[in-house]
Amino acid sequence: MPDSHLDVFVVGAGVIGLSTAIRALEAGFDVTIFAEWFPGDEKNIAAASCWAGADHVSGIAASDDLMYTLEKETFDELMKLLKKDPLIPVMVRPHMRYTQAVRPDDKLKNEHLSRFYSDFRLLNASELPETVVCGAMFSTLCIDVPRYLPYLMNRFVASGGRAFRTKLPSISALFSEKDRPPLTAFPATTSTTPPTFSPVPVINCTGLGALSLGDVLDTAMYPTRGEILIIRAPWANRDCTFHWEDGHTSYMIPRQSGDVVLGGTFQPDDWHSHSRPETVQLIKQRCIQAFPELLPSGTNDLEVIEECVGFRPTRKGGVRLEIGSLAGVKIIPVVHNYGHGGAGYQSSWGSANLAVELLKSVVQASNVPTTM
DSSP: OSOOOOOOEOOSSSSSHHHHHHHHHHHHOOEEEEESOOSSSSSOTGGGGGGOOOOOOOSSSSTTTHHHHHHHHHHHHHHHHHHTTTTTSSEEEEEEEESSSOOHHHHHHHHHHHHHHHHHHHHOGGGGGGGOEEEEEEEEEEOOHHHHHHHHHHHHHHOOOOOOOOOOEEEEEEETTTOOOEEEEESSOOOOSSSSSOOOOOOOOOOOGGGGGGOOOOTTTTEEEEEEEEEEEEOOOOOEEETTTTTTTTEEETTTTTTEEOOOEEEEEEEOOOOHHHHHHHHHHHHHHHGGGOTTTOOSSSSSSEEEEEEEETTTTSEEEEEEEEEEEEEEEEEEEEGGGGGGGGGHHHHHHHHHHHHHHHHHHHOOOOOO
């Protein structure tokens, strides 16, 4: 906890940026978010958070202790929030995991999931659909993304945070009167007075933007393209994953609104920003086959609301959560918090916790002056 209020800038307003900004406010910092995209804006292909179908189903390697901690802390925080406020756009649902072929890592995967979800159990043969050789079930969390992001934004603003819309060529441009792009206060209830732009700590939550941000230029970043369908199916209340024998994965994620997310694709380094008709048909065909409740008796086709494409901000070597620096700039303390791939929502609060701990150590080491 800082002795007195210290300005901190967070760059990025996706699920990682917003969660981190809230945690920094709770730690006693004065926080300002700078971002090009905010919750409530029209969907933008560059903003991964707005496209996501978000549930909490850990897909990490059993040996990845960092991601285990980030995901476990996030699960615990979401459960705590849900108990405190049952109206938040998060709900507990049974997750069914079906597999058509036994894989060498299944035993390790099941051990990992059983450590993560307290009611995890393997399905009996009588509980398995045709063509499925093994399966499991456990209770997990489903997040209604179009409602959850505004919830985070409103919570940030209500706690005293400020936010400005801008398109930054670099992080250091914030501190240069000559290079700083125009700023627009967002939302209307936020203070319209910009902070003082003396060098202050920055938390970089730019996701895939870290690839092109002028003083970061992280070439380890790449997109993993995801294509999904949003359908109307309020009767579907299971969260499901179906692993096909050919290696393809289908999933359905229910939302509080009654919409359901169907997927999916995992296409590394694919920058195609529009849906592909053949992929849409494959998702529909496979999901109907895997999850027959999507088509109740008397229904001929899915009620598709939207076809979506998004880029998961993936990083070679995994998430970057560390104290770093900016290219050519030494006086601005930076904490990097990006590169979560498809695990942004399910690791968001754990990542925020660690980022703020790193921020505190940066402040202590840098003797950054506080403002009263």
